[in-house]
Amino acid sequence: MDRLIYTAMTGAKHLLEQQTTNAHNLANATTTGFKAQLDSFRAVPVISEGLPTRAFVVDATVGTDFSTGVLQHTGRDLDVAVQGKGWLVVQGEDGTEKMTRHGSLKISENGILQTQNGLQVVGEGGPITIPPEVTIAIAKDGTISTIPMGTKPNAVQTIGRLKLVNPPESNLVRGDDGLFKTKDGVIPDADAAVTVTHGSLEGSNVNVVDSMVTMINLARQFEMQMKLLSNAESNETKASQILTLG
Template sequence: MDRLIYTAMTGAKHILEQQATTSHNLANATTTGFRSQLDSFRAVPVLGDGLPTRAFVVDATVGTDFSTGSMQSTGRELDIAIQGKGWIAVQKPDGSEGFTRHGSLKVSENGILQTHSGLNVLGDGGPITIPPDVSITFAKDGTVSTVPSGSRPNAVEVVGRLKLVNPPEDNLVRGDDGLFKTKDGASVDSDVAVVVAGGMLEGSNVNVVESMVSMINLARSFEMQMKLLTNAESNEAKASQILALS
């Protein structure tokens, strides 16, 4: 009975946490470039006096599904999408380097190329400056070119190249701001093999149907854990009655 209570109690607790993760994924089903979060359970024995009959159920390290999302054509000149593996390097508010797949970019009032949330997009030499009154194009290798408004198409000027990186996925962690970073927080060198597509955005890789089914299964699992606790309470009450009669 002791083992049953510990298993059911911790199982119910972490099912609620897994439901929160699934709800978070569903809430970001339409977020550009979002990578769904993964949860898994593992058993941990309770150490202490007495027989080792008790075990906790805890969440294993939360992981990430790095599979690519669907490509969506927008026709907007400041929209880009990574084709296959890779990330866009951005400058976080603390000056460190972060990685994102959200390619909806903009130009700030000061002419700095930024993400939709206002973070500076990094180039090979730092933030990229865009001159005023120009049309912007992105090459497959991340080269940023501009053409002054009203000029001939051959009056192209290269203003920089996006810093495109592809660090090992097992070395990436998701921050509280939604950006990814390396486990040690170090910057990563550019990868010339990363390819971008202009005028497109990558959708979320969340499978809505699978997530909804997971929510239903988790709800049923939670009910089962509650029934186990109820049964344990009932068994304890009956045991106490038997002991009292004896």
């Protein structure tokens, strides 16, 4: 009887974890640059003195869907979207370089180029400082140029270049802060092949319809596991009654 109980219990436990991941994806369906999380499960047989008739479910890895989201044109000077493969480098709260696809930027009160949540954008030469009262233009290769207001358009000054990288996706891991870093801790070098689109943002790659269907399927699978536990309890009760009559 315990075989059925533990098998159903582990299945229900990991179904709840998968439901949590799916709900997290749905909650970020409108988050700029968000990459959907993927759960991967595998069956592990239980090795005992008897026959290997039982198998437990184990959460093997939590992966990431790196497909590109839909580009949304905003027309804002400080919005950039990475085209194709690649990442924008920012400085995390712990001071290390991390990667993101969220290209909605702002200028701090000190003139430092930052993300909307206050993280410094890393340039190829360090932090990028924007002078006051200028018009900003970001080229396809990430070069940032400014034109002082009230001057001729040909008075262009280059002040820096975004650090754009493209490490192997197999070497990337998502941190608790939602930013990505390399598994080996090696800071990737700038990749000249990575380009950006000025005045646009990349939307989330979460498919809302697929996520809703997945949520319904997971709920049904969880209900099936609960029915197995209920059947195990019913069988145990009837077995106890038979033993009592005997």
